[in-house]
Each structure stands twice: as structure tokens, then as C-alpha cells.
Amino acid sequence: MPAPITTCPPPPAADRPPAHPTPETLAYSFTLPAAPYSPSIIRAATRTILRAHGLEDVTDAAVQVVGELASCACRFTTTEVYVSLRYRDRALRVTLYDGHPHHSGRHAASACEARRRAALRVLSCVVKACCGAWGFDDAREPAWGTRMWAVLPRDGARTYLADPRERPAGSPSA
8 A cells, every 4th residue: 555645734824935926034145147239138127126015115226236237247357246136124235256366466456446436426426315325345155256245224225316315314315
């Protein structure tokens, strides 16, 4: 006689993800080639993901930020671009990895960093307007290359395109 087939019981309701996406369940990662068309795909995917998770209010700032990071990454590498979008602690966290290696020479590393900072001037302005933070550094294993990141607090990002007179106290241009 064959053994009866059993299944594991489902996890308790409290441990199951919600039936619909929420901001707190936003956690996506994807990889694209470092090609001229990739930044537009990354922007479109970000728009769709934010809408699905009820974060339409941060879309303008987030799409600008992810587009700037993606364009920079595609300029600095010929391989792939890895994108990570996470929402934690009332902030959208965007991270991109590109395959551009660290330069061993001090002058070459300094010149490369200056070129990357110059390429990210618009990003810097957007993140500042959102009261966020950004940066870049060497990626660690397993993603050798460069890691770029930006954190957009929801309260700051939702007022990104607002009239400066309507921004909360303490935000830039208030």
C-alpha cells in the first residue's frame, strides 16, 4: 500500500504576506545589461513597482533618482547593472551596482570619482530637495565594481515637485 501524501500546513495567517502589495512589502532586485535602453526600462519598472505598492506620492522623485543612477552606471560599465529597490523605515532605498572596477592608482581613482560626482549632480539636487542621502563606494563581494545608493524619505520625496512655499519646515527652499 502506498504511503499517504501529506502536505505541510500553511503558515499562520500572521506570518503570511498581505494579499495586496503594501509599501512595507516593496523589495525588488533585477539586473539589466549596461545598454543605452536600460535606464528607460529601469525608470518604467520603478514607476510600476511604486504604483503597485501604493507609493505614487514618491514616484516623481524616485524615477528621477533611479534614472540618474542608471544613466551613470551605464556610462561607467559595459557589463551589467544590478538594481535594488527597498522600502524600509518610511524611506525608499535605491541601490545600483555597476562593474566599473576600483582604480589602483591614487590619481586615476580621484579623477574617476570626480567624473562620477559630476555625472550625479542632478541626483544630488533631487536627493537634497527630498532631505535624503546618497553616495557611492566600492562594491564588495560578490558584486565587484561600484555601488551607488540613494535614500529618499517618503515625507521629503512626496513634496519634491511641490511649490517651495508648501514644503515642510526644515526642507530645502522652505
